[in-house]
Each structure stands twice: as C-alpha cells, then as structure tokens.
Amino acid sequence: MITGHRGAAALAPENTLAGIQKAFESGIEWIEIDTQLSADNIPVIIHDKTVRRCTNGKGRVGELTLSELKTLDAGSWFSNEFAGETIPTLKETLLACQENGLNMNLEIKIHNEHEVKPLVEKVVETVKHLNFPVETLLFSSFSHTALAYCQDLYPEVRRGFVTKHKPSNMLDTIKPLNLYSLHIDHRILNETLAKSIKEMGLILMIWTLNDPKKIDKFTAWGVDNIITDKPNIF
Ligand code: G3P
Ligand code: MG
Secondary structure (H helix, E strand, O other): OEEEEOOOOOOOOOOOHHHHHHHHHOOOOEEEEEEEEOOOOOEEEOOOOEOOOOOOOOOEHHHOOHHHHHOOOOOOOOOHHHOOOOOOEHHHHHHHHHHHOOEEEEEEOOOOHHHHHHHHHHHHHHHHHOOOOHHHEEEEEOOHHHHHHHHHHOOOOEEEEEEOOOOOOHHHHOHHHOOOEEEEEHHHOOHHHHHHHHHOOOEEEEEOOOOHHHHHHHHHOOOOEEEEOOOOOO
C-alpha cells in the first residue's frame, strides 16, 4: 500500500485539503497527516510547533486560536497556485477522507509531553462525533504515552508506533501498546530488523521514501505500506 505523506507533500502544500485532493488523484489508499491543538483546543492539521515554515504567519500553533490560524495563508509558501489554502481542522480532513474514500493515518504530533492528554481527548472526541469508520483510521505517534492513551480512550482504532531510532529494546517496550503497525524511518531499516518486526505480527510501514527505485528492495523485506511525498509516481 502507498500512503501520501502529509497529504502529498511534493505535490501540494503539506497537511492541506489540496494535498489530500492530490493524494486522491494519485489513486492511492492512504494519507498521513499530523495533528495538534490550537489555543482554543481544536485539533488542527500542521506538522511544526510554529506556523512559520508553512504559512505567512508567526507564532506557536498552540498559542493561536482557530480563527487566528484560519486567517493564515498555508499555500503560497509552496507555490502561488495554492495561495489562500488554509490550515485545515481535523474535522475538515476527516470529512475530505470520507468523501474521497481515503484511509487516514493520523499522526498525533506531540511536541511536549503535557500535550498528550488534551490532544488525544480532543482527537478521540472529534473522530467519535463524526462516526468516522474505525476500519479506515490508524492513529500513529512517536509518543508511547499518546498511543497508550489512545488505547485507553478508543481501543477500537488501530495504533502504530513511529520511530527514527534503531531499536535496542524498543521492540519489547512497545509490546504492551498492542500495536497494529510500526512506522520506521526507511534509512534505518535493514532486512534483519524488518524480519523481527514482521515476526511480531506487526504491519511494517516506512517513511519517507521518495525514490521509486527502492520499492522492490523494501517490499522484498516485507514492507507493507510506503509513506511517500510523491504518491503520483509511486
Ligand atoms: O508518520 C510518519 C512521518 O510523518 C513521521 O515524521 O516528522 O514527517 O511527522 P514527520
Ligand atoms: Mg507525520
């Protein structure tokens, strides 16, 4: 399977509805997007701690209200074609996925540990309120505590652990999380590690692979799902 990273980050501004549209047009099954809370506790879709890189504004995402975030242009930094694109809410992206028949890998983006509880609670509330089908949803996070809290609040939704470190005892520490998948930086994956992940019964996902020449190597190692910025060529 192919997942569009941050929507389709090479084709449209990352984490926008335009990106989800590009992913859909590429004919893929999944998108990955990052969520965190606005100052007024609305889950919004943005990767960085601040709005600087991906909008024309400045300040921390968590210190700006939704209406302040919505005044920002989240498209022009990428190209003029996307001028006026805004930071979407989680609700808007869930609806866009449903309309387009896309599965959503929702990365719970934790910049500070104290964000875990309020963010997971709001995410779960939003997903439940929309009756978003759990079979088309996957929560993921670099944060163990976020995944554990997702398991407490909404165990029916699958969970994936995201990592960029070679595991020493990592494969043991994640066992209690009862995970569906492991999402590993493709640069640190090797055949032996892939084998041990698969032997744990986990779905193996890699990020962020943009060179299609490497697809065969990874699929031969048992990789199930490739997260890419370029879903069109994958
Ligand atoms: O979820 C996979 C990947 O998105 C993790 O890294 O920094 O792009 O959110 P990042
Ligand atoms: Mg991400």
